[in-house]
Amino acid sequence: MTSELSHNSSKYLIDTDVMINHLNVGSKILNSLVVNNEFISISVITEYELYRGVFTENEILELKSGLKFFNKFAVDSDVCFKASEYAKNENLRKALGLADMLIASTCFVNKLILVTENKKHFKMIPDITIYNSSKD
DSSP states (O other): OOOOSOOTTOOEEEOHHHHHHHHHTOOHHHHHHHHTTOOEEEEHHHHHHHHHTOOSHHHHHHHHHHHTTSEEEOOOHHHHHHHHHHHTSHHHHHHOOHHHHHHHHHHHHHTOEEEOSOHHHHTTOTTSEEOOOTTO
16 A cells, blocks of 8 residues: 655655646656656645546556555645635635645645646745746
């Protein structure tokens, strides 16, 4: 069974959009982090969103196999509290769904850098760091 505990060695949290792109066509961003031996993680929210998009037993097995290589951060009380703070901001509430708020709050609470291709929405959150690749 995959651990859902946070790992102190993690530096980057990979957003769902990067994972989906990687699974479909490969992600240069994700590949460069792996090649550079960076510690990468996902939120259990991303795990949920990925499982939501697979339907056949073969797809599920492939996804499970791929996800075992990622550290996973659970949604705990601190993450929930921070997400609730984000949700009190009307602009954030309009721009981000609950899943994105939980992912952003996971980054904040665990001092992680968010790797996302959805910078337009996440840049509205002033207290998280968004990964900048050389193509930005």
